[in-house]
Amino acid sequence: MARLLGVLALLSAAAAAGDVLDALAQLSPKEAARTLQWALDRSPAPQELLAATAPRYWPAIKQIADTSPAGKDAVRTLLRRLQAKYPACKVNEKDLARLVSASVEHPSFVVRFDASMDLAKRYGALAVPALVERLSSENAEVKVNAHITLMNRLGTTAVMPLLAALHSQNPVVRAMVAGELGVIGDARALAALCEVADTDRDEGVRKSAARARDHLKAKFVWAKRRTTADLYAHLAWQYYEGQSGTAPCGRPMLWRWRGGIVAQPVAPHLYLTVVAERMAAAALRHDQDHERAKDVLTRIHKARRIADALVTELR
Numbered sequence: 001m002a003r004l005l006g007v008l009a010l011l012s013a014a015a016a017a018g019d020v021l022d023a024l025a026q027l028s029p030k031e032a033a034r035t036l037q038w039a040l041d042r043s044p045a046p047q048e049l050l051a052a053t054a055p056r057y058w059p060a061i062k063q064i065a066d067t068s069p070a071g072k073d074a075v076r077t078l079l080r081r082l083q084a085k086y087p088a089c090k091v092n093e094k095d096l097a098r099l100v101s102a103s104v105e106h107p108s109f110v111v112r113f114d115a116s117m118d119l120a121k122r123y124g125a126l127a128v129p130a131l132v133e134r135l136s137s138e139n140a141e142v143k144v145n146a147h148i149t150l151m152n153r154l155g156t157t158a159v160m161p162l163l164a165a166l167h168s169q170n171p172v173v174r175a176m177v178a179g180e181l182g183v184i185g186d187a188r189a190l191a192a193l194c195e196v197a198d199t200d201r202d203e204g205v206r207k208s209a210a211r212a213r214d215h216l217k218a219k220f221v222w223a224k225r226r227t228t229a230d231l232y233a234h235l236a237w238q239y240y241e242g243q244s245g246t247a248p249c250g251r252p253m254l255w256r257w258r259g260g261i262v263a264q265p266v267a268p269h270l271y272l273t274v275v276a277e278r279m280a281a282a283a284l285r286h287d288q289d290h291e292r293a294k295d296v297l298t299r300i301h302k303a304r305r306i307a308d309a310l311v312t313e314l315r
Contacts, residue, residue, distance in 0.1 A: 187220050
């Protein structure tokens with residue numbers, strides 16, 4: 001009986017593997033390779049699992065590579081990324097706090113300049129939450145110095161955490177952050193600024209966001225006639241295709257707006273996929289029939305279902 005149950009279990013596993021490979025075969029080479037990549041990245045030990053399961057999955061991977069140059073490039077990317085390591089993030093939070101304070105509060109310009117440069121080089125986006133707190137300081141000089149550090153030292157690196165700060169409960173912070181995003185001038189902020197300008201409960205925040213929105217729309221001519229839903233959907237596609245820049249800090253996601261620093265970084269493409277999903281959902285909040293946003297979500301959800309099945313098989 002035990003042997004019969006074992007045989008049945010093996011047949012069941014083989015059938016499940018066949019279903020997964022059939023599902024992969026229906027995707028484009030690029031999407032199939034990305035789905036394999038998701039599954040292996042979400043597994044506890046991808047290198048070991050890839051080696052252990054090569055007899056079962058390598059034919060499918062090879063088939064993807066053989067379909068076209070795009071498929072071959074996608075598989076090469078997959079294998080390169082599997083070799084990447086994402087060690088636990090070790091950040092000296094006391095040193096981070098010291099540099100933030102020195103960059104905005106020290107009386108010497110030279111010390112402030114050196115601290116802000118060091119802050120940007122060593123911590124990047126991790127410094128943004130503390131700098132945003134300084135933007136609402138009662139000390140005008142501290143405010144100005146925080147603004148200079150955000151704009152001149154961090155620049156586009158600060159965009160993602162600044163977008164998170166637009167959800168602050170403090171209207172003063174929201175207004176200041178909207179202004180910072182307008183000055184930095186990154187197109188990723190457009191959709192959120194449009195939404196805040198139309199819907200924020202505070203008039204001062206709406207005005208600040210509207211000024212920033214108008215500044216960015218004047219800078220990016222392609223955005224002038226697009227609705228908020230269009231802008232969110234456009235951003236969702238950029239993230240989905242990995243075309244919107246790198247994850248925060250130019251490396252895997254290492255920060256969290258509330259609750260401290262993430263101890264275990266997330267692979268950049270996984271992070272960008274989650275952001276793409278959120279942007280598409282935001283587009284559908286503004287226009288529930290937006291075809292481009294629905295297409296992004298459909299692709300992500302389909303690939304995730306296959307990836308989940310692969311993770312189960314690999315385990």
